[in-house]
Amino acid sequence: MGKQSSSLVYQIFQHRFPATFKGFFYFLPISLALTTLLLIFIYISTTANVTKTQSQTTLYLQTLPSLINIDQTSNLPILPFEDNEDDNDNLFADPSRTARLSRASQWLLGNLFGLIDGNDTNNKEAYHDGDIFLQDYKQMNKSLKIYVYPHSKDDPFANVLLPPDTNSKGNYASELMFKKALMESHFVTKDPNEAHLFYIPFSISSMRSDPRIDVHGIPDFVQNYISNITLKYPYWNRTGGADHFYVACHSIGKIAFEKAFVAKLNVIQLVCSSTYFPSSYLPHKDASMPQVWPRGGDPPNLLTSQRKRLAFFAGAVNSPVRIALLKVWANDTEIFAHFGRLNTPYSEQFLGSKFCIHVKGFEVNTARVADALFYGCVPIILANHYDLPFTDILNWKSFSVVVHHIDIPVLKKILQGISNEEFAMLQSNALRVRKHFQWHTPPIDFDAFHMSMYELWKRRSVVRVRLTPSMEFM
Numbered sequence: 313m314g315k316q317s318s319s320l321v322y323q324i325f326q327h328r329f330p331a332t333f334k335g336f337f338y339f340l341p342i343s344l345a346l347t348t349l350l351l352i353f354i355y356i357s358t359t360a361n362v363t364k365t366q367s368q369t370t371l372y373l374q375t376l377p378s379l380i381n382i383d384q385t386s387n388l389p390i391l392p393f394e395d396n397e398d399d400n401d402n403l404f405a406d407p408s409r410t411a412r413l414s415r416a417s418q419w420l421l422g423n424l425f426g427l428i429d430g431n432d433t434n435n436k437e438a439y440h441d442g443d444i445f446l447q448d449y450k451q452m453n454k455s456l457k458i459y460v461y462p463h464s465k466d467d468p469f470a471n472v473l474l475p476p477d478t479n480s481k482g483n484y485a486s487e488l489m490f491k492k493a494l495m496e497s498h499f500v501t502k503d504p505n506e507a508h509l510f511y512i513p514f515s516i517s518s519m520r521s522d523p524r525i526d527v528h529g530i531p532d533f534v535q536n537y538i539s540n541i542t543l544k545y546p547y548w549n550r551t552g553g554a555d556h557f558y559v560a561c562h563s564i565g566k567i568a569f570e571k572a573f574v575a576k577l578n579v580i581q582l583v584c585s586s587t588y589f590p591s592s593y594l595p596h597k598d599a600s601m602p603q604v605w606p607r608g609g610d611p612p613n614l615l616t617s618q619r620k621r622l623a624f625f626a627g628a629v630n631s632p633v634r635i636a637l638l639k640v641w642a643n644d645t646e647i648f649a650h651f652g653r654l655n656t657p658y659s660e661q662f663l664g665s666k667f668c669i670h671v672k673g674f675e676v677n678t679a680r681v682a683d684a685l686f687y688g689c690v691p692i693i694l695a696n697h698y699d700l701p702f703t704d705i706l707n708w709k710s711f712s713v714v715v716h717h718i719d720i721p722v723l724k725k726i727l728q729g730i731s732n733e734e735f736a737m738l739q740s741n742a743l744r745v746r747k748h749f750q751w752h753t754p755p756i757d758f759d760a761f762h763m764s765m766y767e768l769w770k771r772r773s774v775v776r777v778r779l780t781p782s783m784e785f786m
Contacts, residue, residue, distance in 0.1 A: 435707065435709050435710060436710055436737055436741075437707055437710060438706060438707055438710050438711060438741040438744050438745050439705060439706060439707060440704070440705065440706070440707055445705055448766075448769075448770075449758075449762075449766055452765065452766050452769040453757075453762070455508075456499050456508055456509075456765060456768070456769050456772070457499060457500075457501040457506045457507050457508055457509075458494065458499045458500055458501065458507060458508070458509050458510070458511050458768075459500075459501055459502070459503075459504045459506075459507035459509075459510045459511070459547070460494070460495065460500055460510075460511045460513055461510070461511070461512065461513060461541055461545070463513070469514075469522075469524075469533075471518055471522065472514050472515055472518045472519050472522060472525070472533075473513050473514055473515075474513070475488070475491045475492040475494075475495045475496075476488050476491075476492060479492075479606065479753055480492075480606070481605075481606060482605065483561075483603065483605060483678075483679055484517045484561040484562050484584075484603070485561075485604065485605065485606050485751070486561045486584060486601055486602065486603055486604050486751065486760065487515055487516065487517050487559050487560060487561035487562070487584075488515060488517065488518075489606070489751045489753075489760075489761070490559050490582075490601070490761060490764060491513060491515065491559065492753075493751070493753075493754070493755045493761040494511065494761075494765075496754065497755065497761075499765060504545075504547055507547075507555075508555070508769075508772040508773075509555055509556070509557055509580070509768055509772055510547055510548075510555055510556045510557070511556075511557060511558070512537070512538075512541075512556055512557065512558040512579070513558075514533070514534070514537060514558065515559075516530065516560040516561070516562050516564060516565040516568060517560075517561065517562045519533055520562060520564055527564055530564065530567060530568050531567060531568060531569070531570040531571040531572075532571060534568045534569055534571070534572055535571040535572045538553070538572050538575050551578070551773070552574065552575075552578045553574075553575045553578040553579045554578040554579075554580075554773065555772070555773055556578075556579050556580065557579060557580035557581070557582055557768060557771075558579060558580075558581065558582070559582045559583070559601070560581070560582075560583045560584070560585075561583070561584040561585075561601065561603055562584075562585075563584075563585040563674060563675040563677075565581075565583055565585065566583075566585060566592050566593070569592075576592065580597060580598060580599065580768065580771050581593065581597075581598040581599070582598070582599050582601050582764060582767065582768065583598065583599075583600065583601060584600070584601055584602065584603040584677045585675045585676065585677050586598065586599075586600035586601075586676070586677065586698070586699040586700075586701070587675070587676045587697045587698060587699065588697040588698075588699055589696075589697040593699070595699050597771065599764070599767035599768065599770075599771060600699045600700065600701045600702070600703065600767075601701060601760070601764050601767075602681065602682050602701040602702075602748075602749045602760055603677045603678060603679045603681075603682065604679060604682040604749055604750065604751055604760055605679040605682065605683065606750075606751050607683075607686055607750075611686045611687070611688070611746060611750070612663060612687060612688065613688060613743070618663075618664075619663070619664055619665055619666045619689075620664055621646065621648055621661075621664050621665040621666070622646040622647055622665070622666055622667065622724070622727055622728075623646070623647045623648070623665060623666065623667040623668070623669055623692065623723070623724075623727060624647075624648045624661045624662065624664075624665035624667070624668050624669065624689075625637065625647075625648070625649045625650065625668070625669035625671060625680075626648075626649075626650040626651075626652070626653070626654050626658070626661065627650075627651075627652075627671070627673065627678070627680075628651075628652065628673065629651050630673045630674055631671070631672055631673050631674060633671055633672050633694060633695075633717050633720075634671050634672075634673065636717070636720050637649055637669070637671055637694065637720055637723075638651055640720055640721055640723075641720075641723065641724075644724070646724065647669075647723065647724060647727075648661065648665070649669075658683070659687060662683060662684060662686075662687035662689050663687050663688070663689075665689055666689070666690060666727075666735060666739075667689065667690050667691075667692050667713065667727055668680065668683070668684035668687070668689035668690070668691055668692065669691075669692045669694060670684065670691055670692060670693050670694060670695060671694040671695065672694065672695035672696070672698070676695040676696075676697060676698035677695075677698070681693070681700075681701075681712075681749070682746075682749040682750070684742075685711075685742050685743075685745065685746035685749050686746060686749070686750070688739060688742065688743055688746075689742075690711065690712060690713065690735065690738045690739055690742050691711075691712040691713070691742070692712070692713045692714075692715055692723075692727075693708075693712055693713070693714040693715065694715050694717065694720070696716060696717055701748075701749070701763075702748060702763055702767065704767075704770070705763070705766070706745055706748070710737070710738070710741045711738055711739075711741035711742040711744070711745055712738070712742070713726065713727070713730070713738070747759060748760060748763045
C-alpha cells in the first residue's frame, strides 16, 4: 500500500507541476539546511560572548570580598553589600568590555545632545515645555489649596507635628523647611471643602530623633495617627487617603507606613529618597523633592576657564558604588575622588571643578546635586533608579550627565568626550535651573518650595467629593 501511494504521488508530481516548480522543490531542502547552519553559527557566536561575560562576572563576584576588604591597601572601610539592588555585581567592567563601553558612552553622548534622533533643539532646552509649565504654574499659584490637620502647641508631640520656629539646617532640612513654608503660605485653607489636598504634618526626621518614638517606633506612630484622623475627621474616608500627602527627606521614611499598608498604597509621598527600585515608591503617584543643604547668600558665578579640575567627589564610603568609584579613580590627576572629609572647604572644590559627581550612598539621594548646581558645577548622576527631582518638568539631559554604575571605568572618557560648546550649554542650563533647588525664607517664585507644590498640584484629583454638613460633624 505504501509503495502504491508513493507511486501515485510521483505520477501526480510528474504530470501536474511544471519543470521550474519541480526545480524549486529540489533546492528548497538545501536552502533550509544552509539557513539552519547559519542560524546555528550566529547562536553559538552570541552565546559564547554571553558565556564569556557571565564567567568574567562570576570571577568578579568571587573576588569581590577582596575588593571590599581593601582597608589594608586603600584605607577604605570594610563594607557589606547592599541587598536592595540587583546591579551591584556589575560595578567593575572587565578590560575586554572597555572598548564596547566606550562606544556605548559615545552613543549616550550623542543621545544626550540629540544627535541620534534629530531632537537636538529639545535636548538643549532646560524644560520639557516651558510655556505649558509657566501657564500651569500660574494656575497652581492662584488656585491650589491645602488643608492641614490642626494641632496645638500643647500637643505632647508638637515637636513632630508643628513647624519649627527657626530655619532648619543640615542634610534633611528640606522636610522641615517645606512644612514651615507651607504653614506660612497662601496655599493653606481652613475650609476642607476648598482643599485639593490634605497634609499629614508629621515629620519623619523629628520622629527619628525623638527618644519617645525612635526609628523603630515610627510605623506605630504613623499607624496610630492615621487611625486617629480616620475616626475624628471624615476627609480620609472619602478617598481612602488618596488626596492626602506627607513629606520625608530622610530615607527612613520608606518604612513609615509599614503598619498602615492600605494607606501606603494611596497616600502621596513627597520624598527625597525617590528610587524606582522598591515597590514603596510609585512615580505617577509619588513625587521627588530635592535634598538641599541650605546655603547662605547668593550663589556664586565662576567662569568656566577658572575650573581647572575635570571632576570632583568627596564623601563617606557607604555603598559599593562609591567603593567602585574610589577603586578606579582615587589616584587620578583629573578626577578627584576623595574618601572622607576634606581639609579644605568643599566650596573650593565645587568652584574649581567642571563636573561634580553625585554618587548614591545608602540611598540614591544626597545634597550633592543641589550643591553642584549652587556652585555652578555640572552634576554627574551616578545613582541607578533615581527618580530625579522635578524630572517631569526639567530636562535633566540639558544640565547634567547621567551615568550608569557599570560605566565608572570609562567615566573619564565620557567626560572628555564632551566638547567645550557642549559643556557651556550644560553649565548655562545648570545656572538656569538652580533656582529650583534652593530654599528661601520667605519662599520666592520657582524655588524648591514652589516647585514641590507644583508637583503636588499635578497629582491632585480632578474629582472632589464635597462634604455635607452632616458629614462634617460625624
